[in-house]
Amino acid sequence: MTEEMKKVFLFITIVTLLAGCISPKQILKNVNQRFPTAPGKAAKITKGIYQYTWLGRDTVLKRNASINVVDIDLQKADVKFDFAWFNGGDKPRNVVSFVADTAGAIVAANSGYFEILENGTFVTFHKSQGKIDQRVTIPTDHIRYWKHQAAFVQTGEKSFAFIQGNQDLYEKLPFDNILSSAPLLISDGVPVGKYFVKQKTGDRSHLDGENPERHQGGLGPRMAYATTSDNHLILIAVDGRSSKAEGINAEELTDLLYQNFKATNALNLDGGGSISLFVRGATPTGIVNYPSDNRKTDPNRFDHTGQRKVGMALFVIPTNEKVRRKMQSIKVVPDGDAKEYIDLPK
Helix, strand or coil, rough: HHHHHHHHHHHHHHHHHHCCCCCHHHHHHHCCCCCCCCCEEEEECCCCCCEEEEEECCCCEEEEEEEEEEEEEEECCCCEEEEEEEECCCCCCCHHHHHHHHHCCEEEEEECCEEEECCCCCCCCCCCCCEEECCCCCCCCCCCHHCCCCEEEEEEEEEEEEECHHHHHHHHCCEEEEECCCCCEEEEEHHHHHCCCCCCCCCCCCCCCCCHHHHHCCCCCCCEEECCCCEEEEEEEEECCCCCCCCCHHHEEEEEEEEHCCCEEEEEECHHHHHHEEEECCCCCCCCCCCHHHCCCCCCCCCCCCEECCCEEEEEEEHHHHHHHHHHHHCCCCCCCEHHHHHCCC
C-alpha cells in the first residue's frame, strides 16, 4: 500500500468512526423526526446512562409506537454487568423488576428465550460467572432451533461481542458471560436482520407461531441489545399488541437501530409479553415499557404492570458507592399483575 493510499484509508476510517458517534442530543433529534407530533423525552439516569421514551405516531412505521431505550456510555458509566439466570432449580422464574431490585440493579432488561420444552430441553445457551446454566438440547430439525442463532458475549469488564454460532461454539468460547438468542440484527455494521425473514409480505397465519417467518416477520413487542462504534450499549424495548403501540418486525427493528441509533452490532432478544425494561425509580415498578400480557385478557390495559415471569435478564449494577446507596433508597413496588407464561391464554 502506497503512502497516498494509506492516507486515504486513514481518512475513510476516521470518517466512518465519526459517523458512528452520536450524542444523546443527536439521538433524540434523530428519532424525533419519526415522531413530529409526539417528540420524545430524554432523562439522565446517572453518569453515562440516559433513558429515552417515545410514544405516539411513528411516521416511518406509519403506525402508533412506544419505544423505550436505555443508552449506556461504557466509557463513562460506573457500572458492572450481571448475566442473571433464574430459570430453574433453586432459582425460580420471576419478574425482572423483583430480581433486579434484589440484585441492586439500576437498569435491567429481559434477555434470551427462556422456555423449557415438554421433555425438559432448552432452546438457548446461557452462561454466567463462568458457569453454564443451560445448554441448547433441542434437535437440529426442531421448529425452535433457530432461537440460538447468535450470542451476546461479555468479552471484558465493559466490552461486548455479538457472535453467530451454535451450542458447540458457545461452549468453547473462553468467556464467563454468554447468552444466545435470535435473530442477529446487525453484524459488524451490516444490517443482516433485514434479510432474516424471506417472506416480506402476505399472510403468515398458516405458519406455526414459532416458525421464524411468522415469529420475526409479524408485528409484535420486541427487545434488542446493540452496541455502537463509540462504545455505547443500547437496550431497546418496542411495545406492541395495543392500538397505542402496534409493534414492529425484525426488519423494522434492524432499520431503527441502524439508521437512528447508528448501531454497529445488535441482537434480538425474547419479545412479546417477556419484554421488561427496568429503570429504578422511573415508575413505581421500575418498568418503563408497557407489558403486553395484560392485554390478552383486557385489550385496553396499557400501563407498567403485568410483567411475565421470565428466566434470565441483564442487570446493570452501579459500582459507585454514592450511586449504589441512592439506588438502595429508591423503593420498587411489587408487580401485583405478574403473569406466569404457562397460565396465559394462547
